[in-house]
Every structure is written in structure tokens, then in C-alpha cells.
Amino acid sequence: MKPARFAHHAPRTLEEALALLATHGEEARVLAGGQSLVPTMAFRMARPAVLVDINRIAPLDHVTVAGGSLRIGALARHARFETQVVEGALGTLLARIAHHIAHPPLRLRGTFCGSLAHADPASEWCAAALALEARMVLARADGLREVAAEDWFQGVFSTALAPGEMLREVVLPLPAPSWRGGFAEFARRAGDFALAMAVVGLRLEGGLVGGARIALGGIGGQPVLAREAMALLEGQAPSSALLDEAAATAARHCDPQEDMHAPAEYRRELVAVMVKRALRQAVSA
Amino acid sequence: MTEVRFTVNGTAQCVEVEPRLTLADMLREECGLTGTHLGCEHGVCGACTVLMDGLPVRSCLVFGVQAEGAEIRTVEGLAAADGTLNVLQRAFQAQHGLQCGFCTPGFLMLATWLLEQKEGVDEARLREVLASNLCRCTGYQNILAAVRVAAQEIRVWREG
């Protein structure tokens, strides 16, 4: 089980990296943490001719608050988020999620942006990005563009990233002080890909829910928003019955896939349970 | 072929490798350090865990060329030059934390990192970290016991 041949470049600057990506186009892949890419290369399911290894571009590892946003650089590793990277409920939610990503050695190496670029259907950060209204900052040799999370995911392992581009940064808007988050997932073993997960965010103002977002992951080709459940919550008092109803609504309207690990019906049940748990966590925070 | 310079267990190395050679294969084939074992080559079992610049990595998920300039520590660096086992290795023997021994180097390196963390180790953290690696022989109980005992001996154990 050995990867196919490739050329390895380890540029020192972002400009060099982007020039390499521009030159090699579809042949090239960015190598950040490599914790998802390298196994797929070992099985020869991925066989990039060129790897642009960005690990030596030091300034890319930032996690900073600027302009009302949390800006996460391409080399920020998962483990960074295990401790609060930003005050308040957002940092708490990110820390909670980080502890569910694979195992400590993989968290020390794998990156937040790498997860979004790889777009595994069961990636925690992908579901989180959708719930938290992330914006992807894409760099290429001749400029930048931003893509909203809702436009980013385009099916299994597939995103809006174009050849020659690199996901340089993910931007999470800082939520209002009244905002709370919740996360729940179900995996069979510690560190496994989840069979279903829910990431929720909502504001609680005057005892009523506002701006609720519920992202579901692990159930299909890409994370999705549970829009019907979100609508149900809007402007309501978060009674236990309401949260249960929202969870049931999310389950009813989602379209889970079947695979060897779980029939669709089972995933649908898990969605209800995970949404319920994540919502309860949020409102009781 | 690419030239890679790095250190292993404090010794400078310079090897020429294909970029596709993993760090694990580079250590085994180019440096003769066969204590690092490959159990899956896709990042699940952790048998190939080594420390790279102080952090545990699956050496099957890092390419050898990425070790340029890095400090690598492997299982061969744990015992004294005369072969005397260190405190963690002794605990593994005393607690019967190994049977076939194939997963052992990975667990030893993972635990070495854990024991060096300044915040110390408690039961929850012990299980969280050691759940990173697979063992097929022991049922884990004695591996956990060995690391616990070693942590107590070097006074980094925290009662939960």
C-alpha cells in the first residue's frame, strides 16, 4: 500500500505556493496536515502529480480575531481549538467539537482548513462551517475570492475550490453575546467518523430563539442545513417540547444515505437524537 | 530523489529518497530504525507513531521529505545506550503491557509525549490519548496501567 509517484514542493511563501498551483492546475494538491489526503494517496484513490506542501509557510497558522470575525489560517491545526481560541460561546463550541475530531496525534497535525478543503461528509468542521456561516477565502496567483459555506460544499469530497486555488483562510463571523452553540455526534468508536452529527447555533433574546442554524453532518454527501427545523424555532420560547419537535422535524426532512455502517432509517433516528442534544446544550448553556 | 536532512534520536541524518516514501519507511529502510512498525499504513492503528519536533505523528501519514530539518524521536531512543530500559519501558514490562510487541513502539512514543505534557495526566486524559492507537493482544488494561504507573513514578499523575 504505497502512494503513486508525485513531485513534492515545499515553498516558503504564499506567493510561491500560489505560483506552483497556477502552474500545475488540476495536477496539484495542497498538502497541509495530510491526515486525510495521505491515506487516500496510500490507497491510490488520490494520485496528485504534484504536492504543494504549505507547512513551511509560517504565517499561515494564525487564529485571530479581526474585524468582528475569527480568522483561521490554512495551517491552524485542530488541536489549537481544544483550548478556547476566542472568548465566549463560539470558543466553547469550537473546543467541544475539536475534542471529537479523530485522535490527539491526528488533531495535532490535521488542519481546520484542510478539513474544509477535503470536505469529508463526516467532517465536524464542515458541519460547523455551515452552522456558523463561515466564509472561505480562496487565494490564487492573481487574486482572492470568498465563498460562503452554503455554496462551498458540492457533494462528497467536492467543493467550490477551483484548480490553481488554495483555501487560505476560513472566516467565522463572531456571534452576538446572546448567541449559544451546541454540538452532538454519534460514532461507534472513539475518534471514528460520526454516523450523524448536529451543530447548532442560536440567539436567545428575551427568552425567545432567534437566528437558529442547524447543520447536519455524516448523513449524506455533504453537510446540510435543517431549514424546516430552523424555521420552526424562530421567535419561539425553547421549551423542551419545541426542541423535540425541531429535532423530529430535522429528522423528517433530511435525506440520509445508507451504507454498510448504517441504514438510512437509523441515520434519520440519530439525526433526531443529535439535534435534540445539540439544541438542549445550546439553550442550557 | 530528494535529499533530506534531519536528526533521529539526536543523530544527524542525510538521506536521498523519493518524495512518496513515508517517514515510517524512510526511518525503517534508510536509517535502519525498524522499531517503528507499520500496522495499517492509513493512519488508524498508530503503531508507527514517532515524535516529530516534540509532537506525536503517524509516520505513515507524513512523507519523509517533510522531515527536512526536523527532530525525530523513535522507540530506539528511549533506553539508555547500554540498553537499560527507561521508566516507561520498565512499567510496560512490570505491568505486562505488551504481548506480541508489534503495537508497543507506537504506544511507547504516544505515552512518552503524554508524560512530557506540562499539565500532567489524569485518567480521562490517559484514555483519551491512548485511544489513538490499536492493540490486538492485551485488551489495553495493562497498557493503561503501565502508563499510569510511569506517570506516578515521575510525578505527573493527577487523581481525577
Add this chain to the structure above:
Amino acid sequence: MNWVGRRLPRSEDPPLLRGEGRYVPDIAIGARAVRFLRSPVAAGRILALRPPAEMPPGCLFVTGADMAGVQPIKPGLRRFNYRAVEQPVLPTERVHFVGQAIAAMVAPSAALAEDLLETCELDIAAEDPVVGFDAALTPGAPLVHPIAPGNVAVEGELRPEGFAETLAAAAHVVEFAFRSGRQSAMPLEGRGGVAEYDRATGRIRLSASAQMPHQLRTGIAQLLGMPEADLQVIAPDVGGGFGQKIALLPEYPVLVWLARKHRGRFAWVEDRNENLIASAHSRDQRHALRAGFDAEGRLLALEADILADVGAFSVFPTTCAVEPLMALAEYPGPYKVPAYAVRARGVLTHTCPMAPYRGVSRPVITFGIERLMDRAAAVLGLAPDEIRRRNLHDAFPARSATGMVLDEASYIEALDEAMRILDVPAFRARQEAARAEGRYLGLGLSVFNERTGYGTPAFAARSMDVVPGYEVVDIAMLPSGEVEARIGSSPHGQGLRTTLSQIIADRLGLDPGAIRIIHGDTDRTPYGWGSFASRSLVIGGGACQVAADRLADKLRRGAARLLQCEPSEVALRDGQAVAGAASMPIAELARLAHQRSELLSDAIGFNLAETGQYDPGGTFSNACHAAIVEVEAETGHVRVERYLVVEDAGRIINPMIADGQVQGGVAQGIANALFEEVIYAPDGTPLTGTLADYTPPTCAEIPEIEIHHLETISEATITGAKGLGEGGSIGAPAAIVNAISDALSPFGVDVAEFPATPPRIRALIRGRAPRA
């Protein structure tokens, strides 16, 4: 000083802990790399098979046609309608499962060999595959092999006269049909071998990650038609086996063939994907049980219909009968079964072949009879422990329904001890309180016996062409006074060097550090079998004891000559030969025996070497396992809260090692009960070829395992020890699943399939409201 019974640290450990062990992949470095082209389809005819148009220098492509004259692998069995399916080492006509090796590619590196495999030409006309019992047994189904009508490769049946009447007359008839999922033993080191031609001698040395080096040698020499004496097989450090490394699978003869033909050094290191799809599988079984009980809950009659999916071929040397026929012979377990009728079939399918895995069929039959006991207890209104108590053998020796002699054991005592430790009334109160909160706790029992240490008579009864059983030990004291014991058995993690040295040390009055156990090398050890069937410590240990006793006699005779007393007056202890007030160091005696033989030769001859042989009839260790689990009703998640083992393996040579065997076995059993399953798509494609999909548990899923020992010493073995290597994995699936069933009893459901995964548990209770 008594060494037996002590928690002696293992002498094996220091090199392994320093990373200085030597496993096959370490020996492989520098050899020419071999990778195999494997079938992408489950069934089909090979139409074309060609190497890449351009082969770089140093590369070779070897097909079955190149290996003409090499015999097919053909394990034999002389009874039970056995169909002697042959497996070509490399097929030239047909493929029979996804992953079957078709050709070998040799290159300077494994990576390059894999590059070349991608451009080989392989054209196969795919045919309809037979996957699963229903497909295989449907009348008119395609035949996996024409030699086996109905896809049945082996069939055994017992039906005593009057059985139907006995069953019909029972007060209660309880039925239970269930399915056991397919497993992989999944040793952390896969298989692999390095074959090296020695130009000076013309011999081949094969280093293989194997459990039976002597059998591998004999088998390969037969297949290749080469002088057996020209083949040396070494099992170096072996990274776990659990049965999977018993088999002579095709890759090894290919390596030896290459080394002979090309006079070089060739290595194949199996990768994890190959291990999961193309090394042996196991435990893919379906059983239907019917049992008649009298009004008091005593079992009167048991009927079992057993199907075992044996995959596409029969594995050498154990044959594809090993699972179905073990299930047939041992179903009654520790229970009194006055009337027993059984039919067991091994069913061929287009899937990876089946081979023994720790416990073989016993995890499955123990699951069957222990679930049956719980169901019967519910029908009869008895407590689970009480119905067992009424049916367990309590007078020994007992004879099982299939004629096996059950030696002295502690079936009821182990159960009683487990019940005492558990404090069942307190648990029931806690269970009740938890249910009121919507939490579901359950307690499950598993009582079983483990047939261990059985020699040739037991294996001969299976009628295999190759009958294992005995062990031979050559022991010799060197002039220095150190002892070398050469054993035919071959451990792979069991710590046999340590435990055998403890046995020998006690017999010779030496420190275990003075004793070297030599194993795993056909050039240096007497012909023998290996580590499997919980036998090495019992049989290899027994042979060590016999050999050491003979050597001790010799030492006493020599010492008596020098100390001028009778041999019977000489005691060997603490490194001294002692007779009354006189004594001499044993090492000095050894030196004199070799270098001043004129003083001693008429008493002891010219060496201090002896041979010990041991071939016991077999014994049964026994255990009661108990599990407490919590099932989360809304997700089907199972958490094992507590796991208790009350184990009786007779005399324990090294309690630390014994407990390690039990803990590791239980962990594999829990994996079997909850986590691991090899899954095939309907077209015969294996879906679980990675460790993300085949899911062995981590330390986060495995609880602490509490072990309590009873020590019933029977006359069945000379050391008093009984084997215990498999018991952990035998008992755990039943205990865990019984606990799940107990937890879910308010839902009125019954778990009849394992692994009991969360989706399966949800499927059982979906739409059902718990009874108050």
C-alpha cells in the same frame, strides 16, 4: 524456590520495548519486493493475464502458468462427506474470491511493484458469484466448485434413535435461531515472508510471520516438490496470529519458488487491505436450535442445525471442516444433554476462505447455548443462574453427548462465585431504578468450558490428513550449566519463553534466567506443531517437564557419583545438587560431565541432553463470564460497565501472563459482540478493507476486566495446568449479548445476531414502547 505460580516479568520484553524485535518486515528490508495482483471480481474465468509492455530491469512477473508443476493446496479429511476442494497456488483458469492472488510482481521496491501492477493486463469474464448462505444453498445455485454439489463442502450429522420422541415429550420446547457475523482475526502485524536462497548450500530460508513453522515447511516442500531438508522455516518475532497465521496460504509457496528459481531474496509484506480481504476470515455462521426442557428446567434434548460459510477454499492444514465440525462436537459444552441431534454443514461461497480464529466455533456455540438458556429461563420463570445450575455437569469425569470426557472442573462453583461477587440483588434494584429513568441496564452470564491441551487422539478423531497434537522438547545443559530447551511449538506473544523457563527451572533447581527456550526455527527445533487451540503451555509445557525431569535424573545420577551417595538422596535446588550436608554447584557438575567425562560417563554417558514428549488426551478449563451493560435506547449504543471473569485453568504457571491472555481474549470477544464484522456487497466485493470500516475497538471501548481464579487440579495434565488462551474470546459474545437482551427485556425483544451494532439494536426496539 518455586518459580511456577509467580508473576515473573517476561524475558521476551526488553528487546521488544527497545524496538529491537525482529519481525518479518524488518528482515524484508533490502530484499526484492513482491506484490500480488489480486482478483477484482468474486467469480470469473481468466481470459488474459499479461505483464506491462515494458518491465524495468530487475522486475519479474510470475503467473500460475510459470509455476507449472507446482501442486495445488489440497487439505484432506477422510470423513463427513468432505469434498476435497483444491486451491491452485496461483490460478490459471478461474478466480474464486475478491482478493485472491493471481500473479506476483517483483520489483526493487514495493512501490514500484505496485506501479507495475496497475498496468498489467488482466481480463476476467465475470460470472454470477455465490455470496451468503441463501445464495449458496438455493437449489440450482451456481456451484463454487463442481466437486461440491449444493455448495456443501463438508457435512456431519448425529441423530440418536428416539430423539424426536424425546424432544416431543418435553414439557417446554425453546427455539433459537441466530446469525454470527464474519470476523477477521486481524493481528496487528499482517502476514508476510522473506525467502532467501543460500548459494553455498542450495537451501532456502523462509522467514514467515507464522504460527506453525514446521507445518509450513512440510506443506511447501510437498507443493513445490522440493527436498524438505532444503527448506528452513523461521518464525521470528510474530506480531500476533490468533489462528490466522496457522494456514498455508498461497503467498508463501510463491516466495519459496521465486527464491529457488531466481537464486535470490524475495519478500512479501502483507498490507492491511490484503489482510482484511484476503487473509483468512472466520465465524460466519447461522444456527437454528431447538431444545426440550422438563417442567423443572432440565434440558432433555438439544437439536442444532449449523451452517458455516467456509468461503471459497479449504485451508491447509485445518481444512474447511474446522468450524462446522467443532460446533457439531462441542455444542453441549458444560451442560448435561441427554439427547443431542445435530447437523453441521460447511458451505462454499465466493468469499475469502475461513480458517481458525481464537476459539474457532466456540464463541458461536457458546452464544447459542447461553442465549438458549436465558430464553428457557424466561419461559420457565427461572433466574438465569438457576437454570444453568440445574443443567451444568456436577460429577466428574463426565461424558459429553458426543463422547468427550470432561475432567474435573468447577462449572457450578465458578457460577456461584460470579454471582457472589456481582451481588445480583443489588444490581436488580439498580436496574429497576434506572428503568424508571428510561435507562436500560442489563446483566448477562456466560458459562462455558474450553477444550484445551488436546493431543493426537482428539485431532485424529477429526480424521484430518494432517493430525496435530504432540510436542517434543529437546533439552540440554551446556558445560556452563545453562540449559537450552528446543521446542517445536512456536509462540507469537504468549510469553512462552518465560512460562516454559519457569516450569523447567523448578524441575532443575535453577534460576529461569539460566534457561533459554529456542523456538520458531525448523533447523534448530524438533518437529512439532505450534501455538493454537490453547495448547502450547499445556503440551509444550508438559513436554518440557518430561524432558527436564529426565535431565534432572541424569544430574542426580552424576551428582550421586561425585558426592558418593544414592541418586535418590540428591536434591536439585538453588543451583546446587545437595545430598545431606554435601553439595556441589550444578554448573560444576555440568562442566565435569562434558570436560571430565571420564569421571561420570559410566553413570550418565557423554552428554546432558534428553528428549521429552507429551501427547495428552486433553482437558477442559472452564469459566463464568458476567457483563453489565447499559444500552442507550434512543441510539442503540452499548456501554460495557463491568466485565467479570471467574476462570478455572487449573494450575497457573504465571498469573500475570494468564490474566493478560484472558484480558486480551475478552477484548476480542467484546469486539466480536459489538464492533467487528467483515461485510460483503451482494456481488462479493468486500466492503471492510480498511480499519476505518473494519472497526476493532480502542481502549475507550474496552472496560477493565476483573479476573478471579479458581484452581481445580485434574489428573488430565502432568503440570496441572489447563489452557486458557481462547476462553476470553469464547465467553464474551454470549455474556455481552445476554446482558443487552436483559437490558432490553422491557421491550420484549431478543438479540439473535452479533455483532449487536447500534443500528441492529435500534431495528429491534424501533416502534416498541417499553413495558412499565
